[in-house]
Amino acid sequence: MNNEPILQVRDLRVDFVLEDRTIEAVRSASFNVDEGETVAIVGESGSGKSVTALALTRLLPVPPAQLKGGEILFRGENVMAMDSARLRRLRGGQIAYIFQEPSTSLNPVFTVRSQIAEAIRLHRPEVTKVDDEVVRWLDAVGIYDAAKRMNDYPHQLSGGMQQRVMIAMALACQPDVLVADEPTTALDVTIQAQIMDLLGSLKDKFGMAVILITHNFGIVSGFAARVLVMYRGRIVEQGPTAEVLRHPQHAYTRALIDCIPRLGSRERRLRTIDHAAIGDV
Amino acid sequence: MITTTTEPLALAPATPSGRAWRRFRANRIGVAALVLVILLALVALVFFVLDRLGIPFPMDPDMTNLERKLLPPNSINWLGTDNLGRDVLSRLLNGAYISLTVGFIAVFVSLSIGVTVGAIAGYFGKWVDNLIMRVVDAIMCFPTFFLILTAVALLGPSIINIIVVIGLVSWTGTARLVRAEFLTLREAPYVQAARALGQRGPKIIFRHLLPNAAAPILVTAVLGVPEAILAEAGLSFLGFGVQPPQATWGNIIADGKTYILDAWWLILFPGLAILVAALSFYLTGDALRQAVETRSERQ
Numbered sequence A: 001m002n003n004e005p006i007l008q009v010r011d012l013r014v015d016f017v018l019e020d021r022t023i024e025a026v027r028s029a030s031f032n033v034d035e036g037e038t039v040a041i042v043g044e045s046g047s048g049k050s051v052t053a054l055a056l057t058r059l060l061p062v063p064p065a066q067l068k069g070g071e072i073l074f075r076g077e078n079v080m081a082m083d084s085a086r087l088r089r090l091r092g093g094q095i096a097y098i099f100q101e102p103s104t105s106l107n108p109v110f111t112v113r114s115q116i117a118e119a120i121r122l123h124r125p126e127v128t129k130v131d132d133e134v135v136r137w138l139d140a141v142g143i144y145d146a147a148k149r150m151n152d153y154p155h156q157l158s159g160g161m162q163q164r165v166m167i168a169m170a171l172a173c174q175p176d177v178l179v180a181d182e183p184t185t186a187l188d189v190t191i192q193a194q195i196m197d198l199l200g201s202l203k204d205k206f207g208m209a210v211i212l213i214t215h216n217f218g219i220v221s222g223f224a225a226r227v228l229v230m231y232r233g234r235i236v237e238q239g240p241t242a243e244v245l246r247h248p249q250h251a252y253t254r255a256l257i258d259c260i261p262r263l264g265s266r267e268r269r270l271r272t273i274d275h276a277a278i279g280d281v
Numbered sequence B: 001m002i003t004t005t006t007e008p009l010a011l012a013p014a015t016p017s018g019r020a021w022r023r024f025r026a027n028r029i030g031v032a033a034l035v036l037v038i039l040l041a042l043v044a045l046v047f048f049v050l051d052r053l054g055i056p057f058p059m060d061p062d063m064t065n066l067e068r069k070l071l072p073p074n075s076i077n078w079l080g081t082d083n084l085g086r087d088v089l090s091r092l093l094n095g096a097y098i099s100l101t102v103g104f105i106a107v108f109v110s111l112s113i114g115v116t117v118g119a120i121a122g123y124f125g126k127w128v129d130n131l132i133m134r135v136v137d138a139i140m141c142f143p144t145f146f147l148i149l150t151a152v153a154l155l156g157p158s159i160i161n162i163i164v165v166i167g168l169v170s171w172t173g174t175a176r177l178v179r180a181e182f183l184t185l186r187e188a189p190y191v192q193a194a195r196a197l198g199q200r201g202p203k204i205i206f207r208h209l210l211p212n213a214a215a216p217i218l219v220t221a222v223l224g225v226p227e228a229i230l231a232e233a234g235l236s237f238l239g240f241g242v243q244p245p246q247a248t249w250g251n252i253i254a255d256g257k258t259y260i261l262d263a264w265w266l267i268l269f270p271g272l273a274i275l276v277a278a279l280s281f282y283l284t285g286d287a288l289r290q291a292v293e294t295r296s297e298r299q
Helices: A049-055 A084-090 A112-123 A130-140 A159-172 A189-206 A241-246 A251-258 B016-025 B028-053 B088-124 B126-141 B144-155 B159-169 B172-185 B189-196 B201-238 B249-259 B265-292
Strands: A007-017 A022-033 A038-042 A065-074 A095-098 A177-181 A209-214 A226-231 A234-240
Touching: A007 A049, A022 A049, A022 A065, A038 A049, A049 A065, A049 A177, A049 A209, A095 A159, A095 B189, A112 A130, A112 A159, A130 A159, A159 A189, A189 A209, A226 A241, A226 A251, A234 A241, A234 A251, B016 B028, B016 B265, B028 B088, B028 B265, B088 B126, B088 B159, B088 B172, B088 B201, B088 B249, B088 B265, B126 B172, B144 B159, B144 B201, B159 B201, B172 B201, B189 B201, B201 B249, B201 B265, B249 B265
Parallel strands: A022 A234, A038 A209, A038 A226, A095 A177, A177 A209
Antiparallel strands: A007 A022, A007 A065, A226 A234
């Protein structure tokens, strides 16, 4: 393994061109992800973190989205210049996604088995015993009695199990980078912890890089080695997680950390972010 | 690692179609209508086969007997005879397969076109959608029945022509429906997930969009059958349909309309046959719609 980052993003800019106005969703984002590294992108709704994640494999609908500039290099290869066949191999096969809503991210009319099998057939045509492989991955994500459960339809599974299936589907393609876009937002807190634990242990086991996108600093601290803070389409701060949490440099980062409710705190109201105080970046 | 996933409770039918069927069965009118539809299909099939084998049952539908013309229902001719002394019951049973064949095949033709066109418009959107839907609008401007009438008049009245023409002019509704479904479905997270997995466009259409639009497509298909049956009956009544001596429900009425004041049975029974056939398809389709459209169950 060389020391070149697996993913390099340089001055990424994405606009959404609407009929009457143009929204600059990502105004300037530059960051690297090393092989096997875990990076968290933190920011509030509308800060551009999901758009950045989707732009990595050009999944944004064009129009209305417009890639205004910048460069995305996957293992030195320019994603912006890839043709559609190359992009399809990149998506899922090399950069896989887990989305926020597991219940709607699974097709309601097919069994779990057929959906994971679809992913395997797409990216690993050499696998002959597809069913065995499906069971193996469902086992890996901690689904009990996988051989039986794989014949279930999504609606028969709980939210936590659905998210495990999504993770199994993403991992079954053996990607080099896993993008988890708010993977626990739709789940309740105890399941959140389970899913984060699962992601952590799978990451250690399979050694892929993980990009975790979240608005919750709370789940970042124990998980990601490095954190990027996004605000209004820009990365305003990045650094080792512990460092950023202890000594936030940017006013927005401080405000965001202050928003985490603390057990035993005497404050009666939850903190919110005063945007006027932070101003434009 | 924490593993707490336990066996979920085994709930009633698991497959989407299983759940729809369970709801359909609870609808008595729907079940009755479906039974009628099946019965009609069986009758049509049986008498079609008998006709091809040359077994006249209950009588030869084309055999004239001028000594027994215009008889009201009696012990030999249960539904009476027409102006040439032909047995009305035999002609009705013999004509059944024409109506149903026209109904089913015309719907198949119109569905194939409608689904393909609607899917392309709905999935690709933008100018493709615009172009296709303007063409659809243009076709919809014509009154359907007169379009069919004109086309059949030009091409000549044969069963094949009638089926093809009905199919060719009636796909626009299906196309609009499929397009609308696709416009909604393509924004679904699982479609995005499929794209994020690197799936190809055509594969996404057939695997992820079409099966999820299957329910409304099935409903329009079933509701399209009576439309085609009525169109064929109308054409035959006007003399542009299937040509005599082949009996169809439409041309029995057409032949009988001259004697409407003297021989009510010539109009009433084929009229009833058309009514029952159309109604049972409509009611089946309606019950089907109610069974599949409960979308709030669990998204």
